[in-house]
Amino acid sequence: MTTDLIHWLLYGGAMGLIVIGIVGVVTLNNIFRIVLALAIAEAGANLLLVIAGYRFDAIAPILTGSSANQLMVDPVPQAMVLTSIVIGVGIQALALALVVKVYQNYKTLDIGEIHQQLSTDIDNSSGVISLLSSEQPAGERPLPEPSAQHETAQLNQGGDK
Amino acid sequence: MNQLDTLLLISLITALISGLGRRHQLIGWATAILLTVQFLALLSISSLGYGGTVIESAVNLTILGQPLSWRFDGLSWFFALITIGAAMASSFFAAGIWAKKYKKHGGNPGLLQFAMSLNVFTMLVLLASGDLLSLFIGWELVSWASLLLMVLAGGIATQWGLRYIVYATAGAMSILAGIGIIYHLTGSFAYADLAAAASTFSTTHVVVLSLLFIAGFGVKMGLLPFHLWQAGAYAETPGPGSAFLGAISSRMGLYAMLIVVFQLIGLGKMIAVEIPFTFLSLRDLLMWVAAFTIIFPTYTALRQNDARYLLAWHGIGQGGYMMMGLLLLDPVGSAGGLLHVFNYATNQAALFLAITAVVYRTHTADLNRLGGLVNRMPLTFLVLLVGIIGLAGIPPMNGFVSKWLIYRSLIIEGMPLLFVATVIGTLGTILSVYKLIHNTFLGQLRLEHEHIREVPWSMLAPMLVVATIIFITGFMPGLVLDWVASAQAALGFTPLAYTLGGVETARGSLDMIWLCGVLFGGFGVGALLFYGGGNKAKRVHQLDNYAGGHFLTADTRYHYSNNFYAGLMHHIGGWYRGTFKWLESSLISIVSLLSGLTQILFHSYHPALFLLITATLSLYFFIG
Amino acid sequence: MRNVSALVFASGLAFLLLVITWQFVVGGAPMLIGEAILQQGADKIGSANLVTSVVLGYRGIDTLGEIAILFTASTATSLVLSSLSAKTSSSKKVVIRDDGTILASSASLFFPLLITLGMYIILHGHLTPGGGFQGGVILAAAFFLPLLAVPGRGVNHSGLALVEGFAGASFIIIGIIALFQGNAFLQPFFGHGEMGSLVSAGTLPLLYTAVGLKVGAELSGLLANLAEIGEIVPESTDLQASSMQTESNGS
Amino acid sequence: MNNIAFTVALPLLAAFLLPIISNSSKSAARFIGPFVLLAMLGFSLAYFNMLEHPVAIALGGFRPPLGITFHLDNLSLLMASIIPLIMLVLWPYANIEGYREESLLLLLAGSASGLALSGDLFNIYVFYELLSVASFGLAAANRTGAAFAATFRYLVMSGLGTVLALTGIGLIYTQTGTLNLAHIGLLASQLNNPAGLSAFALIVIGIGVKAEIFPVNGWVPEVYSTASPRISALLAGLISKLAVLVIVRLLVVAYQGPEALTLLLVLGMLGIIWGELSAWRSKDLKRMLSFSSIGQLGMVLVAFSIPGEAGMVAGIAMMLHHLVVKPGLFMLTEHWNGSLNKLAGAAKSSPLAAVLFMLFALSLIGVPPFPGFWAKLLLVTGLVEANTPLYLTALAVLLSATVIEAHYLMHTAIRMYSKGKKKQVKKLHQTPFTLTIISVFAVVLITALITMAPLGNKLQHIAAESSDRALYINTTFAARHTPVRKQISLIKQQSKVQ
Structure with missing residues (x-):
């Protein structure tokens, strides 16, 4: 019973954190909150790793005089989690720097507005009116107008204009 | 290094030289001469045209574990002859005075020559293919090389070219899928393995493969639902290029289809495949596709007011005759189909060159703005006349022979409905070529064309040579039937029993020498009567006309050419297109x-x- | 709409993930390599803290990658932020706000304590829980504290760069020295020493020192970079400049 | 001395020291990057030549399942040699503003070779993250508002992806208790259950963010349109392939069952459809190329989803082909950019670039005899050989996509060659080497075309080697540089390699 409860708590907690993080990223509009949601999801994944190395009634894997023959938990996931936390810190720092710059440029933290302005920027820089407008696309149909045939006839056959 | 390798090498060198020297003034002549050398190299293996054995290329490659090989047989030789011949005529035509004027108006004649010689090379590679993989490589090379020829005029031509390449890629992918399936079934790309394994294919496989290949190859032939690209793409190419493309380009589809579908998979199987809920077999279906390919594009040609488009639409329709003849699977019909490839190539080359000559002088191909040129350009008129007689399949020109063979076979095989369909097609052909010659050469001369002259000899000579070939092979079809028979043998058909003047079978015979003799005899008698019986003719100036008591000046239009066949078209309509x-x-x-x-x-x-x-x-x- | 579908799919995902994990037994993971390391880790490396043997020994290259990530993040952050600092440095108000004497003096009081604690944790990483990362973070905190207390005070970036450069380089160089001794890259050398003593476990303490300094410098740099942004209310001149830049670069 | 570790250590070392060096001498700092890349190239090529059969190298000198191993076979060494090569070609020699971009590029190179060589799941994750962070920095290096926003969105997607991948790794570790790929391969039977396959799915989707797998590739058009062409070339050409390589390794060692392959096949198929259709609809060159890149990676994925050696050889061929062609095409956008409508007359203003575009486009479509055709042929035969309805559907999708691809690429080419107003084509501020760089890719393509026969044999050899699961496992457990050879009693399962 207790094992079941612990099981649910641990695995449910880890998976819950991951899912909460993902839902946060999907549903939140504020980009700062999105960064936080990402951190929550990372925490969930880290928790899953730690659980993987857990065993009951075991001590930390540090050899001291008294711990000679005692059961120890798995040191590998601990090392992995250490690494992944540090990685997470680096990514979050970069994300925050980007949040700051995005805010300075677009004066908003709303992901929807940012996306709109970004699309406009890209469209402007490439000289396209809008991605979803009805302007001639790359694979537009090459149906020549019948009326144009006669005009070009002279050019192609080497005739005078 | 055997003769086949020599031929391919010369062809490659031609393409390279004309590509590298495409800015040079004399490149046109150089290309033409090199094409002649190719022609001679082809003649050196002319034994293939007379039942010789297959020549294997010494070049063999193995890429990714797949062997690639090339070889030439009677069928390849027959098609190669037409290819190089058409290219020679076009190249000589384009090399001289025409090039100067073309260049003056911003064209690049060197590029045109390069594109043509490249096309010849790729077509030879395709014709020489010795397994499915090299066939596909050759096929794609031809497709993309002809794109170059189609788009080099710029402007609207590029749009037609783009449309073409989309259709061509779709076709190529269909072929690739077919080849992939064959590879799965036989474990190799070799022809021999396919031929050996073909008998074990299940009906489903046969149907799927046939449809994939016929659709793929049919795109280039302009078979019915896939024909929309062709007319514009061919017509908008600069004149000599149109002649070359019209003469041979889409026949590459026929060649590949003959090799894969007829020879290797075996069309005979398709007779056995019944289409559910109909009385038709798969072959019947294809024959009806061929029949509609004859009828619809021909009547579309009738509607065209641009001479080049009119001819190009005919190219699609005539492909239907060839397909029809070959689908008949008997010696007579298949010989008719193959012979029509040759005949049609000569007709189309002559017609396109003649129209190009007209455009060269008048600067328009618009049939509503031409007329009465017969006195100004008599030799061009003669070439056009010979060409349209051939195209319409009227004696004594060569087109009659091939069409006669196809009709004959249809009757022998007992397919009256299809026979009627082809006759309807021929009717359309006659009507439309009459429109062509009437609107350009007959009737009233336009004021602005008052002072034009015949085109220079550098252009006339190739046209006349082609016209002569049309007449001679019409007079003595046996010359070509020699090659056709060995092509038939290479395909595995029973060769046709032929004579110099035609065919001699138990169920019908044709002797063109006899027929021509009667025909010209008749003309001679007529001429005798006309000139001997008091020639009352009086030459007047072309503009010296009056009607209803009123003198007509050149600016009064009495020549009925605008919206020709309006009444007929009103009844037919354009719903099918x-x-x-x-x-x-x-x-x-x-x-x-x-x-x-x-x-x-x-x-x-x-x-x-x-x-x-x-x-x-x-x-x-x-x-x- | 988006939220509804997100919730639907997320609950589906949560359900599926729980279905997967339901078959796992807590505390019953196979631990194949973990068990092996527990058994032979002490003999092979000589570090009392087996996690440290994994971090620096068995998975040393992971740690190299990790400090490289921190370095990359810091470089990328300063690259991202540099346009701002370059532009606003002239117009920035160089007013050093003093947030109170108590804060400032306690910050300077804690500074040596934190440094000592950080170095202690770094140097005992192979013996006790802790190590380069934890100690490095404390070091960074020591440097960040004055920044919090007295915002606007500059940070010696070139000094930080020097530390992080050499610390990172020494980690790799220790690994390469092992190579030149005929061992594998990052293989611990120098002998095991007596387990439990400060000088033991071969090169591990050296590596951890490098990691600690690197992490400390890296995080200080990152925090300083973020702190130097100041108020993130966009200035109108800056906006115009950046939007002009957008146009000129983007087109 | 196993110096392959230098391909990772050297660039990282140089990147760490670059700020210090550039403080003292700017000119010295400029030479370090190319020099280090040359050294990396030397090390990997030296191994490439020596290699007769695959070897594994235990880093840190620990016996394989415990320590981290680098797996050296033809495939990983090929990638490890291509990385410095491409970086050398795309290195910003002329327009270096500061050391930071250079530093990030070196970090990218180091992590990329680590990713190519590593034989440890978590190590792969670490290098993948390093690669990600470096690519975020590079994507934002333009420092425009749009670049920041696009990079942020990229970062969020990528971050979510890595969370999923880490979850997947956690699930694998929970089940097998090991991280070494070869050891996982040994225990593959334990992973052939819903939990194991789910771990695979999570890793595929997570890593797939960088591999431009549908539908987690929303960042692609944005980042490629806002980053500089060199970076886009690098991301589309190199980085995406390395991410695919990770998936392939996992597939070979542990997931050879049909379910995992089906997932890849379906994702790849959707990627082809979505990518090519979007490219067909796009209106500017950069976005067209980005979408086409998505489609191409879909094809790569479809190729790898074919079981056995046939899939491997097709996949590697598609991968290498795209690796050469896409960077070339992206570099062209340094020449012309912007709306396709304004490309008219581009061929007149720079004829060589237009010819190169044609060359790349033809190879991309798969016109024989260009290398793209052979790759596509391998893919087609592989799909037909697999011969299930799903694979045949994929074949149909692939072939129809090629038609669409031909349409938009040729339409663009024809626009370039059509006559246009003179001032319409904007020539960008370009570095002097742009055309040279594009030509390098073209020369590689043409060389591949000429040497197709030996190249094909080599390719088949590589594929045979890298699709051999038992070989991979044996190689790893025979890793060199394991001075301590104690018996590890706990690893019982390894006695029999399946």
Whole structure:
């Protein structure tokens, strides 16, 4: 019973954190909150790793005089989690720097507005009116107008204009 | 290094030289002469045209474990002869005075010559292919080389070229799928393995493979639902290029289809394949496709007011005759189909060159703005006349022979409905070529054409040579039937029993020498009567006319050419052409709609949602 | 719509993930390599803290990658932020706000304590829980504290760069020295020493020192970079400049 | 001395020291990057030549399942040699503003070779993260508002992806208790259950963010349109392939069952459809190329989903082909950019670039005899050989997509060659080497075309080697540089390699 409860708590907690993080990223509009949601999801994944190395009634894997023959938990996931936390810190720092710059440029933290302005920027820089407008696309149909045939006839056959 | 390798090497060198020297003034002549050398090299293996054995190329490659080989047989030789011949005529035509004027108006004659010689080389590679893989490589090379020829005029031509390449790629992919399936079934790309394994294929495989290959190769032939690209793409090419493309380019589709579908998979099997809910077999279906390919494009040609488009639409229709003849599978019909390849190539080359000559002088191909040129350009008129007689299949020109063989075979095989269909097609041909010659050369001369002259000899000579060939091979079809018979033998058909003047079978014979003798005898008698019986003719100036008591000046239009056949077209209508256009544009609309949806997806500002959905669905896929 | 579908799919995902994990037994993971390391880790490396043997020994290259990530993040952050600091440096108000004497003096009081604690944790990483990362973070905190207390005070970036450069380089160089001794890259050398003593476990303490300094310098740099942004209310001149830049670069 | 570790250590070392060096001498700092890349190239090529059969190298000198191993076979060494090569070609020699971009590029190179060589799941994750962070920095290096916003969105997607991948790794570790790929391969039977397959799915989707797998590739058009062409070339050409390589390794060692392949096949198929259709609809060159890149990676994925050696050889061929062609095409956008409508007359203003565009486009479509054709042929035969309805559907999708691809690429080419107003084509501020760089890719393509026969044999050899699961496992467990050879009693399962 207790094992079941612990099981649910641990695995449910880890998976819950991951899912909460993902839902946060999907549903939140504020980009700062999105960064936080990402951190929550990372925490969930880290928790899953730690659980993987857990065993009951075991001590930390540090050899001291008294711990000679005692059961120890798995040191590998601990090392992995250490690494992944540090990685997470680096990514979050970069994300925050980007949040700051995005805010300075677009004066908003709303992901929807940012996306709109970004699309406009890209469209402007490439000289396209809008991605979803009805302007001639790359694979537009090459149906020549019948009326144009006669005009070009002279050019192609080497005739005078 | 045998003669085949020599031929291919010369062809490659021709392409390279004309490519590298395409800015040089004399490159036109150099290309033409090199093409002549190719022609001679081809003649050195002319034993193939007279029942000789297959020549294997010494070049063999193995790439990714797949051997590639090349070889030439009677069929390849027959097609190669037409290819190089057409290229020679076009190249000589384009090399001289024509090039100067073309260049003056911003064209690049060197590029045109390069494109033609490249096309010749790629076509020879295709014709020489010795396994399915080299066939596909050759096929794609031909496709892309002809794109170069089609788009080099710029302007509207590039749009037609683009349309062509989309159709061609679709065809090529269909072929690739077919080749892939064959590879799966036989474990190799070799012809021999396919031929050996073909008898074990299940009906489903035969049907799927045949449809894939016929659709793929049919695109280049302009078989019915896939024909929309062809007329414009051929017509908008600079004149000599049109002549070359019209003469031979789409026949490459026929060649490949003959090799794969007729020879290797075996068309005989298709007779056995019944189409559900109909009385038709798969072959009957194809024959009806061929019949409609004859009729619809021919009547579309009738509507054209641009001489080049009119001819190009005919090119599609005439392909139907060849297909029809070969689908008959008997010696007479298949000989008719193959012979028509040769005959049609000569006719189309002559016609396109003649029209180009007219455009050279008048600067227009618009049939509503021409007329009465017969006195100004008599030799061009003669060439055009010979060409249209051939195209319409009227004696004594060569087109009659091949069409006669096809009609004869249709009757022998007991297919009256198809016979009627082809006759309807021929009727359309006659009407439309009459429109062509009437609107250009007959009737009233336009004021602005008052002072034009015959085209220079550098252009006339190739035209006249082609016209002579049309007449001679019409007079003595046995010359060509020699080659046709060995091509038939290479394909595995029973060769036709032929004579110099025609055919001699138990169920019908034709002797063109006799027929021509009667015909010219008749003409001679007529001439005797006319000139001997008091020639009352009086030469007047072409503009010296009056009607209803009123003198007519050149600016009064009494020559009926505008909207020719309006009444007829009113009855026929253009519904069929609209159908195919509608098909095409609805396909494109579907793609457009789908692509709009995909863009919306990429435009969504929450891509993370897709990640969530994908993760959930794929986990569900594994767990659920 | 988006939220509804997100919730639907997320609950589906949560359900599926729980279905997967339901078959796992807590505390019953196979631990194949973990068990092996527990058994022979002490003999092979000589570090009392087996996690440290994994971090620096068995998975040393992971740690190299990890400090490289921190370095990359810091470089990328300063690259991202540099346009701002370059532009506003002239117009920035160089007013050093003093947030109170108590804060300032306690910050300077804690500074040596934190440094000592950080170095202690770094140097005992192979013996006790802790190590380069934990100690490095404390070091960074020591340097960040004055920044919090007295915002606007500059940070010696070139000094930080020097530390992080050499610390990172020495980690790799220790690994390469092992190579030149005929061992594998990052293989511990120098002998095991007596387990439990400060000088033991071969090169591990050296590596951890390098990691500690690197992490400390890296995090200080990152925090300083973020702190130097100041108020993130966009200035109108800056906006115009950046939008002009957008146009000129983008087109 | 196993010096392959230098391909990772050297660039990282140089990147660490670059700020210090550039403080003292700017000119010295400029030479370090190319020099280090040359050294990396030397090390990997030296191994490439020596290699007769695959070897594994235990880093840190620990016996394989415990320590981290680098797996050296033809495939990983090929990638490890291509990385410095491409970086050398795309290195910003002329327009270096500061050391930071250079530093990030070196970090990218180091992590990329680590990713190519590593034989440890968590190590792969670490290098993948390093690669990601470096690519975020590079994507934002333009420092425009749009670049920041696009990079942020990229970062969030990528971050979510790595969370999923880490979850997947956690699930694998929970089940097998090991991280070494070869050891996982040994225990593959334990992973052939819903939990194991789910772990695979999570890793595929997570890593797939960088591999431009549908539908987690929403960042692609944005980042490629806002980053500089060199970076886009690098991301589309190199980085995406390395991410695919990770998936392939996992597939070979542990997931040879049909379910995992089906997932890849379906994702790849959707990627082809979506990518090519969007490219067909796009209106500017950069986005067209980005979408086409998505489609191409879909084809790569479809190729790898074919079971056995046939899939491997097709996949590697598609991968290498795209690796050469896409960077070349992206570099062209340094020449012309912007709306396709304004490309008219581009061929007149720079004829060589237009010819190169044609060359790349033809190879991309798969016109024989260009290398793209052979790759596509391998893919087609592989799909037909697999011969299930799903694979045949994929074949149909692939072939129809090629038609669409031909349409938009040729339409663009024809626009370039059509006559246009003179001032319409904007020539961008370009570095002097742009055309040279594009030509390098073209020369590689043409060389591949000429040497197709020996190249094909080599390719088949590589594929045979890298699709051999038992070989991979044996190689790893025979890793060199394991001075301590104690018996590890706990690893019982390894006695029999399946």
